[in-house]
Amino acid sequence: DQQVKQNSPSLSVQEGRISILNCDYTNSMFDYFLWYKKYPAEGPTFLISISSIKDKNEDGRFTVFLNKSAKHLSLHIVPSQPGDSAVYFCAASANSGGSNYKLTFGKGTLLTVNP
Amino acid sequence: SQTIHQWPATLVQPVGSPLSLECTVEGTSNPNLYWYRQAAGRGLQLLFYSVGIGQISSEVPQNLSASRPQDRQFILSSKKLLLSDSGFYLCAWSGVNYGYTFGSGTRLTVV
Numbered sequence: 001d002q003q004v005k006q007n008s009p010s011l012s013v014q015e016g017r018i019s020i021l022n023c024d025y026t027n028s029m030f031d032y033f034l035w036y037k038k039y040p041a042e043g044p045t046f047l048i049s050i051s052s053i054k055d056k057n058e059d060g061r062f063t064v065f066l067n068k069s070a071k072h073l074s075l076h077i078v079p080s081q082p083g084d085s086a087v088y089f090c091a092a093s094a095n096s097g098g099s100n101y102k103l104t105f106g107k108g109t110l111l112t113v114n115p
Numbered sequence: 116s117q118t119i120h121q122w123p124a125t126l127v128q129p130v131g132s133p134l135s136l137e138c139t140v141e142g143t144s145n146p147n148l149y150w151y152r153q154a155a156g157r158g159l160q161l162l163f164y165s166v167g168i169g170q171i172s173s174e175v176p177q178n179l180s181a182s183r184p185q186d187r188q189f190i191l192s193s194k195k196l197l198l199s200d201s202g203f204y205l206c207a208w209s210g211v212n213y214g215y216t217f218g219s220g221t222r223l224t225v226v
Contacts, residue, residue, distance in 0.1 A: 006158075034214055043121075043205050043217030044159070089159060101147075102174075103215060107158035 003027045006106035019077040021109050023090030030092040035075045038087045080113045117142035121206045121218030134193040138206030146208040148189040154202040201225045
């Protein structure tokens with residue numbers, strides 16, 4: 001039973017265009033969402049996050065949108081750059097404010113940005 | 116600043132051999148520690164997490180075990196490896212703020 005779903009295993013975009021990575025979740029208790037970026041043979045690195053009390057969070061070229069009613073979030077990268085090519089993981093937490101929380105990850109989406 | 120160290124980076128082990136992967140965190144105290152595995156074509160699966168010395172929670176039944184002998188040390192072990200234990204193992208820690216910091220990972224190949 002996968003609680004965090006990234007239904008697109010891969011995405012290919014042209015440099016300079018927008019990349020949109022999608023994520024759906026099923027657990028209504030999730031209240032914090034994060035995106036991680038992972039290069040081959042490296043650990044994931046934190047990219048951006050959003051609390052369930054917000055519907056948008058922006059950091060430079062990266063924006064995360066949250067639609068709670070649809071249990072859907074998306075990561076927008078504008079403009080996309082070749083260095084953005086990596087696997088992107090969506091993650092969710094159901095323990096807001098707690099000292100012991102676990103992240104549930106999706107399977108990841110491989111983004112390829114073509115020059 | 117906080118850092119997390121994980122070793123070895125790569126490991127090739129025969130079926131039936133033991134395993135010990137170590138993870139240490141510096142620059143923080145009483146972190147939550149986690150072991151994740153990324154198997155081929157799959158996402159990140161939480162294996163174990165620990166909120167303190169000697170406190171281990173297992174998320175999935177498996178051939179692996181974990182221990183936390185010191186506050187900032189987390190060890191993943193197996194007495195006899197299986198082929199299905201192959202994968203990319205990641206240690207992570209979390210503090211008072213949200214988000215994990217991951218180690219660089221260990222690529223384990225069981226042959």
